[in-house]
Amino acid sequence: MSADLLALTDVRMGFGDGPDVVAGVSLSMSRNEFVSIVGPSGCGKSTILNAVAGLMPVRGGTVTYQGEQIRGVNTAVGYMTQGDTLLPWRTVEDNVAMPLRLRGVNKAEARAKVAELLTMLDLDGAGRKFPAQLSGGMKRRALLARSMIYQPDLLLMDEPFAALDAQLRTQMHRELRSTVARTRQAVLFVTHDIFEAVLLSDRVIVIGGTPAAPTAEVDIPFGADRDIEGLRFDPQFVSLEKQVHDELSRARTLSRVAS
Amino acid sequence: MSVEKVVAPVEVDEAQVAPARAKKRRRRWAMPLGRLAIVVVLLVLWELSAGVVVDEFFVSRPSKIWEKWAEWAADGTLWYNASSTFASAGVGFAIGGALALLVGYVLGGSRRLGDLIEPFITSIYSLPKLALVPLFVMWFGIGRPLQVAICALVVFFLMFYNTFYGIRDVDRSLIDAMRVMGGSRWDIAVRVRLPSALVWVVAGLKLSVPQALVAVVVAEILASNRGLGHLVALNSGQFNASGTFAALFTLLIIGITVDRLVAVITRRALLWKQDGVETQ
Numbered sequence: 001m002s003a004d005l006l007a008l009t010d011v012r013m014g015f016g017d018g019p020d021v022v023a024g025v026s027l028s029m030s031r032n033e034f035v036s037i038v039g040p041s042g043c044g045k046s047t048i049l050n051a052v053a054g055l056m057p058v059r060g061g062t063v064t065y066q067g068e069q070i071r072g073v074n075t076a077v078g079y080m081t082q083g084d085t086l087l088p089w090r091t092v093e094d095n096v097a098m099p100l101r102l103r104g105v106n107k108a109e110a111r112a113k114v115a116e117l118l119t120m121l122d123l124d125g126a127g128r129k130f131p132a133q134l135s136g137g138m139k140r141r142a143l144l145a146r147s148m149i150y151q152p153d154l155l156l157m158d159e160p161f162a163a164l165d166a167q168l169r170t171q172m173h174r175e176l177r178s179t180v181a182r183t184r185q186a187v188l189f190v191t192h193d194i195f196e197a198v199l200l201s202d203r204v205i206v207i208g209g210t211p212a213a214p215t216a217e218v219d220i221p222f223g224a225d226r227d228i229e230g231l232r233f234d235p236q237f238v239s240l241e242k243q244v245h246d247e248l249s250r251a252r253t254l255s256r257v258a259s
Numbered sequence: 260m261s262v263e264k265v266v267a268p269v270e271v272d273e274a275q276v277a278p279a280r281a282k283k284r285r286r287r288w289a290m291p292l293g294r295l296a297i298v299v300v301l302l303v304l305w306e307l308s309a310g311v312v313v314d315e316f317f318v319s320r321p322s323k324i325w326e327k328w329a330e331w332a333a334d335g336t337l338w339y340n341a342s343s344t345f346a347s348a349g350v351g352f353a354i355g356g357a358l359a360l361l362v363g364y365v366l367g368g369s370r371r372l373g374d375l376i377e378p379f380i381t382s383i384y385s386l387p388k389l390a391l392v393p394l395f396v397m398w399f400g401i402g403r404p405l406q407v408a409i410c411a412l413v414v415f416f417l418m419f420y421n422t423f424y425g426i427r428d429v430d431r432s433l434i435d436a437m438r439v440m441g442g443s444r445w446d447i448a449v450r451v452r453l454p455s456a457l458v459w460v461v462a463g464l465k466l467s468v469p470q471a472l473v474a475v476v477v478a479e480i481l482a483s484n485r486g487l488g489h490l491v492a493l494n495s496g497q498f499n500a501s502g503t504f505a506a507l508f509t510l511l512i513i514g515i516t517v518d519r520l521v522a523v524i525t526r527r528a529l530l531w532k533q534d535g536v537e538t539q
Contacts, residue, residue, distance in 0.1 A: 053435075073439060089458070
């Protein structure tokens with residue numbers, strides 16, 4: 001596997017003076033690849049994303065993004081979390097424009113880009129609204145818009161759709177997959193939902209153990225223009241789902257034995 | 260067939276719209292009218308009972324209070340005193356508020372500094388503010404500086420905690436999101452910390468603005484020769500019930516007006532908080 005986009009080598013992390021949460025984490029990603037990390041809840045999946053975003057220092061090992069080792073916050077990636085991190089006192093338009101404004105892009109140029117992205121994500125007419133006036137699905141789309149507006153080559157997503165109902169989630173899956181196919185952005189996606197992982201990814205990495213580390217990797221060969229609606233009935237999809245499920249069960253026993 | 264089923268209830272609705280709207284309009288006026296009626300009844304009872312049930316010397320009567328009030332309005336007494344009260348309250352509010360924002364921002368922004376200094380502020384806060392009046396009289400005399408100082412003191416404590424905790428308890432995830440987006444320390448200070456503190460400050464205006472007036476009036480009652488508080492003290496000192504009540508009613512009206520005004524400002528400033536629930 002080529003690692004021209006992202007490479008983690010033997011990464012070790014933990015909180016404060018506590019024990020290691022993850023250790024011996026090595027993984028790599030190439031451009032335009034969609035990779036999911038699945039693992040038992042609380043096992044350290046988000047911690048790995050925080051290492052890539054540079055929000056949390058590593059205790060050992062290296063994180064290399066586009067050939068450069070990450071020290072400090074990595075502003076070259078987009079980051080979307082499960083929580084609502086839109087600024088509530090700003091309109092949707094202002095929120096989505098924020099990354100551009102912070103990078104010194106002028107107002108007019110930023111506004112044009114925002115308008116384009118809002119249309120692409122079916123948020124026309126929501127630009128002047130405040131986050132509190134949006135439904136859950138619209139908020140998610142606004143967050144997605146904000147994390148991709150400066151066209152980072154890599155989007156980090158931490159259970160971004162966990163709070164949505166099943167129908168909305170399917171809609172967001174479809175939109176996410178088709179949007180990144182168009183923008184040619186890579187995605188590193190954290191979830192505990194096997195179905196979601198197999199549905200969206202080109203590759204699923206299972207992590208487990210204490211401290212956590214990758215225990216298995218499953219390639220998902222459906223390509224970028226997969227049929228999000230119909231895929232779930234595909235026998236190959238079901239068997240891949242089972243394969244990830246078995247790997248996850250194994251990872252879970254590992255976690256239990258170690259703790 | 261199913262189309263007809265859908266259409267039928269719509270027609271029924273149309274027929275019901277007009278009376279329903281009229282009913283709504285009536286309900287909207289019912290409350291204020293009811294309140295007005297209560298006020299009128301109370302005033303009439305007061306007018307009738309004064310001199311019969313209770314001694315007019317102590318309670319005066321609405322007609323006489325009104326006469327006094329009109330007299331003051333005409334000869335400028337009212338404006339002379341009210342403007343003084345407003346001026347003191349305005350300056351005191353500005354000084355106290357600005358200090359609270361500044362100190363709250365600095366202490367809220369640094370956890371270590373906040374932990375070090377905050378207990379001192381809390382201990383002064385727990386002191387009854389009015390107990391400081393004699394000290395302030397010693398320092399500032401009995402004129403406007405005294406009123407401004409007391410007002411600033413009261414406002415400072417009301418606004419400091421809102422600012423302090425507003426800055427300190429900013430949602431960590433908002434800050435992290437901002438950092439990954441490329442926000443500097445300054446960006447986070449101005450675009451995240453300050454607005455999230457201002458939310459609390461604005462929400463606190465409902466308390467801090469009326470209290471600024473209260474502080475000034477108290478200072479005027481205790482020691483001063485001008486202002487609405489002074490007017491109350493002066494008239495009650497002379498056993499002039501009409502004058503005392505006229506001054507009190509002026510304060511009442513100002514209080515209600517200020518409260519309404521603050522409510523409007525708060526609503527405008529926190530417009531973004533109102534969720535118009537949108538269904539997909």
